[in-house]
Amino acid sequence: MPVELISANHAAALAATLAGRANRTARGFCSGVYPITPSTECMEYLCGQEIEKGKVVRADSEHNAMGICIGASASGARSFTTTCSNGLAYMIENCVAAAGYRLPIVMSVANRTLGPPWNIWADHGDSLMMRDLGWLQLYSADNQEVFDTVLCAFKLAEDPRVMMPALTCMDGFILSHTMAQVEVPSQEQVDRFLPPTDIPQRLDKSAHTLGQMETPHQSVVHRMQHHQAMLTAQQVYAEIQDSFEEVFGRRPADPLVTYRAEDAETLIVSMGTLGVTAERVVDQLREQGQAVGSVRVRMFRPVLDGDLRKIFAGKKRIAVLDRDVSIGFGGVLWGEVRGFAEPATIVQNYMVGVGGGDVRPEHMLTLLAELEQSHESGAPQIVEVA
């Protein structure tokens, strides 16, 4: 498979382009886009592509970029967009709508701090804001993963058992602007992996109305269906990994990426590129004879409670590293996963790299040394890593 040296932003856009072309025999591809640092290069790349039966609309705002994706997807087209940070905050009302219509729109987010005060560096607070909206959420840690994840996200989102929008996240700048080698498959391969999409609720000839009023009872049932569908995503993703491997000859990353975790006494839990640093730290500590392992949460929605419970079982200590702060609470990831640990396990939350701080191995080593000394779970800590 040919290898290209591209940024993760371009990897996401290239995957979306291939996916878009793959729908040319069906209702095509249509996307609304709007720039924001550090997602801009993704939309720029998309705007430069020739997509057969495809159109990229240069919108006037993120709210309307998603509006255009909604109209396109509700008309049966494959649809993709990208934004982050305040762009995502501005878009969010239509993200709620996209989920409510159960449209399989895929969105690439180059995670960035929310402001003002303005800050363009990586922080997961933007996509985590979307936590409860009915979007699948996947976090990547290198450029190949970003590329593969976007392709898989289309297949996952469009699976009739799932049928809902998907967010594919990468750390702003750390990934979005880093050039790395990415294996890029041919269009024929992508065509085979991603057959033409069929969105059954799309506006067609029949006179149904999408998104109209409903009663509390109907809302409960719709939420229930949406929730159940999201819970099947893990199983569907496993099938997608198989078919990905069959077509492309390599396996996309697992929903939870464990590293030397099985026999570990202490676990580091994180998302995005923090997980890659954590794996290097694990190697260092292992050399010193410490039984440390890492879990990188790639699939944040749906939450993989069963698997996390299994991985956490019998651990002495768990350090949950959050690149986010839920003000007045602690780390969002910590809040989600701490309940899956056994009561005897010490679960400590460190919010590191918040606002884009550069988290290096020495920072993690310090935190883990501190954790080794503790005998109980403490309050969540916001850690400066300047």
Added chain:
Amino acid sequence: MMNEPALNGMAYTERDRREPLLRPGNSNCGGCGMSNLMQMLRRAAADRELKMVVPACCAAVTSGGFPESAFSIPTIMSTFASAASVATGVAAVAQLNGEETRVICLAGDGGTYDIGMGTLSAAAERNEDILYICYDNEIYGNTGGQRSSATPVGAATTSTLRGKQEGKKDILGIMAAHRIPYAASISLAHIDDTLRKLQFALDAKGFRFLHVLSPCPTGWKSEPAMGIELVRLAVRSGLFPVFEVFDGERYLINVEPEFSAEALTMYLALQRRFRNTGVTEESLRPSIERYWNYLRLMSGRIVPARRN
């Protein structure tokens, strides 16, 4: 909707009865101008294939509750500010697939003049292939009748109890300034003109904008049966100019008002929203004249606004 005599029974035909755009049993208030508009739209559209985008507004309630719908065409309910962007996506995919579908936005004045203004402006600037119809009841009807920037001066609303101080935005001026292929105002009291404009706008390509003064007995505190008459008075008095603008430059006045004081006084007197707010025929006259002078200028007809 009643069989409104002012429409000469035109909105109710055999065809409309068999397959109305707005089905019986919808939840619109009696005498709602939007109901009349939809009947006219059905008539104008005839066999054309339509798809509709409706943002939050009264029309989002009109369709009723899931899974039934009072609309007989495929419709998507968008968020309040997004009608023209969602329609952009729908129209783009229709075009990619070589479909003749006409994509219509049916939006209130709030979704047009206020929260959706940026969206509307952007879609117009891109000249998307959309027919955007604003039914203007001059308030936020859905939320119980608060002011919008389409509320006229002197109208009491639930958020301007003593009457709104400011005038209405010049929506057609704004749309014309986008140099879109077609922008027009529609008087539901002039059915031939209404039908002609709807048909023209349905067939034209690019961004088309129609502004419809839409009587709202609930918000205007008027008699349901008086809706069409109120529109006629608004036109006769010069308060609601009926005109069209081609490509943002060619202005054509369609109905010549008589600018009668009597019509304007009647218009105000028949709606309790204007009661006790201090608005009078005399207080409105200068702004009407000013606007008509501007319209004369734009349409190349140098005739004094007031002819008597």
